[in-house]
Amino acid sequence: MIVVEGLSVSFGAVQALRDVSFEAQTGKITAVLGSNGAGKTTLLRTISGLKEPASGSVMLNERSLLHVKPENIARLGVGHVPEGRGVIGEFTVEENLRLGAMMAKVNLSAGLEEQYERFPVLGERRKQHAAKLSGGERQMLAMARALIAQPSVLLLDEPSLGLAPLVTSQLMHSIHDLCATKNLTVILVEQNASTALRISDHAVVLHLGSVVANDVASKIAADEDLRRYYLGMVE
Amino acid sequence: MDWLRFGRRPIITTALVAAAVVVAVVTTSTVRDGVAVSIALAVAIAGVATLTSKGIRATHPALARAALTVTAVDVALFATYFFSATTNFNLAIGAAMSIVLLGLSFLTGASGQISLGNGAFMGVGALIMAIWANHHATTPIAITLLIAVVGGAFVGLLLGLPATRLRGPYLAGMTLAFAVAFTGIVNTFSSWTGGDAGLQLPSAAPAPHWLVSFFSAQTSLFTTGTMWLTDITIVVTGVAFFFMANLFASRTGRAMRLIRDNDVAAELVGVSLPRARVIAFIVSSAYAALGGALWTLINNSVSPPTYSFALSVTILSLIVIGGIGTIPGALIGGLIYAYSTNVISWITTQTGLNPQGNFASQLNGIIFGGLLIVTMLFAPMGIAGAVRRLWVHRRTKTALE
Amino acid sequence: MDPFLTSRIVSDILGGLTNGVIYGLVALSLVLIWRSTGILNFAQGAMPMIATYIGMVVFAHEFSYWPCVAISLVVGFAIGGGTERLLVRHLYGKPEINPIVVMVGFLIVLEGVAAAVWSTEPRGIVNPFSPIDFQLGGKPIAMSAFSLYEVITAMVVMTLVAVLFRYTKLGLQLRASALAPEVSRLLGVRVSRMLTLGWVLSMGVGTITTILVASNFFTGLTPQVMDGIFAFGFIAAAVGGLDSPVGAIISGICIGIILQFVGDFLNSNYIILVALGILIVSLMVRPNGLFTKSSVRRV
Structure with a gap:
């Protein structure tokens, strides 16, 4: 389980995350949604130690991850599939x-x-x-x-980016299966909200670095305003 | 009434010039000396007056640069009259070195590249100077210097051809190879270059006729001993700095700085990378050759082993300590070079080292190498950069208060 | 063919090979550092020179050749690791001339210190290998027990490095840290240790090279013993491509052989000119080296 509390991150004068708090439960998929520049990637990079937060805390099963080097966080069982996949x-x-x-x-x-x-x-x-x-x-x-x-935790950054719809849906299926069979804590960052919400248990919506919604996935999916203003899902 | 806009400045300037002429006439014994001294003082006063005029830097930057150069050269020339022969020799060697440093400073400041072979390029200029003087003794000095510069530029072009496609480490490594190879190359053409023994100028270079005939034999100014060599070096240095200051400020200079900061962006806005890189490298080689040619003139001979890899490293150290990428940095580096030998022998005596011992003979390299590391780590823009930062800091502080 | 000419050619190839493996080793050590930390180490000749003085001169009275070699190696490793930690670490991410300038300064300081402590007089290193050429049919060929020792040692070192990088876990981590440091960290690789290790390894290769050069009866050890060899090694690395260890070795050997022919058939004064010519031409034809897959530099 990952618990993020009061997390703020800045790049010089620009604040990328403001007071972000949420929990990602074990055995569940937590989607982090929002438009470009909402701070989703920064959130993942902060959890895995690539970016130092200005304030707040990140806990992995009661253990603080603050000031722990990324390679040691990885060794604690946090797998991070970065933006653009990072395949060598x-x-x-x-x-x-x-x-x-x-x-x-x-x-x-x-x-x-x-x-x-x-x-x-x-x-x-x-x-x-x-x-x-x-x-x-x-x-x-x-x-x-x-x-x-x-790993016990899997951080996925935009896995569907650049993939065909069919491939995306297969991928989402395997993420869902994995999470269930391996009892993983999955944090899934996606711009493609509808696909992500379909397989997620819980969802956090970020806008300009702040949390605007944090609820069960089905409720987020049903909220008209959220869908329209933050997730860009217009029917 | 245009002059009213300038307030009382022209009146003060005229008065000062008149006073200077009177002082010169009173203090000098011969007419020509008096004329020379009054000219020197008048030029200095006029230069300072131009420089301190409000807004001249913004409206006529080239004129301001010219005034600064003329004033500095004028003062330096005047000073040589009072200096001892040793001081003048050191000054000439240092001034020629500052030309070399200026070339390297331009290369780095404009293109972000570095050359470890400028000592060898100096050697190219030095040898061309000597070879030409040995074959055509009657060529005026200015022409011979120009030939040396062109020769340096040509060798720079040969080596610089691949530099069009090269980034820092490759050019540095290639120029290092050239520096290490230089003595060997000189020996290959020993029938021309005299090999390790080098060449003597056919006779001690005489002062040009017009200089002698203007001041004639009755005056000691300019023509005595080697003083005129120092003076020629100072004038050439002034011309070299003036040219470079304009190049720095020109469109080409701006384009080159863009390359240094971000070459991809530079290419996107239409700057031709290969051309700019080669030009920067050629200019730096030509400046090095000019410095080397002046050394030949000052020393009346050339000794190729001087232009070893160690000299290239000394050049690098001097400009880094002075402030790489800046114009004042080259002057500071040249001054340091003029007196480094004295300072190091002073350190040797102060620390009680055996002057003939191993350690004392290596002190030069150890100190320069150490300064190179320390400067690059803690003040990458050298003395010039540090001073400028202090200056800006103080100005903003006063502005805030 | 004329038997005299044949034996001359064979001699040139053998002599060139002996020089070439040395250039190849220097090039390899440069590539190791370039790949791991993106720095062209201009002190690559001087750092192992210090290690060699300490191992082969300071301890020469107490120990025989081989223990001295071991001591030099250990000192070389320490100099490599220490330099990376204390000096080079501050240069990552700086403009590319900064590390060049600092390493040139380091080169001068090291050579100055070595000359101050041990003087510039060449020190012979007594070793078990005879420098006298073998005889073949009553004629000497350009191969002695010593040059055989040089070539075999170089081959062994090159093979060891290749095996390390290609087939071991450590090699995989070293390569990954060089190619994708951030991704490697996310996979638990201790990248900062790998950078240090890159320097340690490179100094290992460098120290062996310097010992080979200095053990040569006709050279001896001087503070500047590696200056010229560094230039040839750099040329080999640049021609082969600073990214390519295999390219470095191959072009080192080729350059060694070509230059031997130049020295024999033309004039030994032309060697350095031809080497410079090779460098310039090859950089114009393939700026990234003959053996690297051309890649686009990122902004």
Whole structure:
């Protein structure tokens, strides 16, 4: 479980997050929604330690993550699939996965097998350079690379960006399944609100760095004003 | 009544000039000396008057730069009259060095690149000067200097061709290779260059006829001993600085600074990167060659081992300490160079080191290398940058109060 | 073919190979640092020179050759790691001339200190390998026990580095830290340690290179022993591409052999000119090096 409380983050004079508070429950998907520049990516980067907050706290199962280096937060079981996937194109698929398995205490070959089973296409292309993969395949690789370390928390930054609708819906399905079977805490940052809300349990809506709504996903999805003004979902 | 707008300034200026002429006539023994001194004083007063006029920097920046140059050169020339021969020699060596530093400062300030081979480019100029003087003894000095500059620019062009596509570390490494190779190259063409032994000028360069005939033999001003060499170096230095100040302020200069700050953006707004980079490199090589040619003139000979990699590093240290990318930085660096030998031998005696010992002989390198590191870490813009920051800081503070 | 010419060519190839592996090693050590920290280390010759003086001169009275080599290596590692932590760390993210200037300053300080402490007199290093050329059919060929030792050591070092980077967990982390530091941190890689390790490794390669050069009976150890070799090593690295370890080694060896032919058939004075020419031409043809896949530089 991740508990964010009173989090404020600034870039020089620009305040990217103001007093943001919410909880992401274990075994549930928490969607973080909002338009461009709402502070969604900054929120994830702060949770995983890439950005120091000005004030507030981030707790992982009662343990404060403040002033902990990103590599140590990762070692505590927080998997972050960054914006743009962060796949290392110069590495082969398998090298990317081996890098992901580096800090895990699991057996490497068993871990690889598990991921190839979950994403068969990665198994077929394991010797290929990651730069040659399609957008959807890269997203799978990025997820697999995070999952192979057996994290308890998964931070996903815009996984649907640039993917075809069909691929997106498959991806969302696998995120949903994963969360249930592995009992993960998933924080899903999305601009594509309708897709994200479909699989989420809970949702937080950010606008210009502040939380404007924080509720059960179905309620957020039903709120006309939110849909219109903050989520850009006009029928 | 146009002059009314300037208040009483022209009247004061005229009065000062008149007073200066009277002082000159009274204090000097011969007519020509008197004329020379009055001219020197008058020029200085006129220059200062122009410089201190309100708004001249904003409305006529080129005129302001010209006035500053003329005043500085004039004062320096006048000062050489009173200095000892040693001081004048040091001054000339330092002034020539400041030309080299100015070239490097421009390269970095304008394009963000660095050269580790400017010592070798100095050597190119120095050798061309000596070779030409040995084959065509009658060529006027100004022409020979120009030939050396063109030669330096040409070698710069040869090496600079790939620089069009290169970023910092490649150019630095390539120029380092050139600096390390230079002595070897000189030896390859030893029939021309004299190899390690170098070349002597055919005879001690005589003062130009017009200078001698103007002041004639009755005066000691300008023509005695080596003083005229210092004076020529100072004049050339003034011209070099004036030219560079204009280049810095010109459209080309602005385009180059944009390249340094963000080359992709520069390309987007239509600046031709390859051309600007090569031009910056050629200008820096040409300036280095000019400095080297002046050294040959001052020393009356050239010794190629002087232009080793160590000299290139000294050049780098001087401009970094003075303030890389700035014009005053080059002057500061040149002054430091003129007196560095004295300062270091002073340190040696003060610390009681054996002057012939290993440590004393390495002190120069250790001090310059150490200063290079410390400056770059703590004050990357050197003395000129630090002074400017203090100045701006004080001005904003007074403005706020 | 004329047997005299044949033996001359063979000699040139062998002699060139001996020089070439040294250039290749210097180039490799430059590439290791360039890839991990984006800095062209101009003190790459001087830092291991200090380590070699400490190991091979200071301890030469107490120990024989091999223990001294081990001591030099340990000192080299320490100098590499210490420099990265104390000096280079402050230069990341600065304009690209800052690290160049600082490392040039470091080079001068180190050479000055070495000359102050040990003087500029060459120090011979006694080693178990004979510098006398082997005989083949009564004629000497340009290969001695010592040059064989040089070539084999260089090959072993290159192979070890390749194995480390290609097949080990550590190598994977080193490569990942260089290519994508932020992503690597998110995957738990201790990137800052990897940067230090890059310098440590590079100094290891550099120290072995310097020991090989200084052990040469005809060279000896001087404070500036690596200056010229650094220039050739840089040329090799730039020609091969600063990003490519394989390119560095191959172009180092090729340049060594080409220059040997130049020295033999033309004039040894032309060697450095030809090397500069190779550098200029290759940079004009392939600015990013002959062995790198061309890539677009990001803003």
